[in-house]
Amino acid sequence: MMNSKFDEYLEFPCAFTFKVMGVATETLEQEVLEVVQRLAPGNYSPSSRLSTKGNYRSVSLSIQVTSKEHIETLYQELGAIEDVRHVL
Structure with a gap:
């Protein structure tokens, strides 16, 4: 696991914004949503932007x-x- 300090700065549970950057494939957004639904099921409305x-x-x-x-x-x-390529 990572050695982050999220627990020192956040009060859980909370909303946390992720920005995922990758190759502009037709399936990228769907693949991101599949991972998110598996780990944190919910009703998500991602915003997506092309470079x-x-x-x-x-x-x-x-x-x-x-x-x-x-x-x-x-x-x-x-x-x-x-x-x-990157997750922020």
Whole structure:
């Protein structure tokens, strides 16, 4: 696991915004939602934006998290998606 300090700065449960950036494939947003639904089921409405040249896409969504470990697991699982390059 990561050695983050989320538990020092956040009061759980809370909404936490993730921004996932990856190659602009047709399935990126769906793959992100599949991971999120598996780890934090809910009704999500992600916002998605293409880069200027259209090579990359960013997907942002606010997720209800329950602990520091929950956030860290989401970062790791979202980062493991093949076309994802960064998770912020």
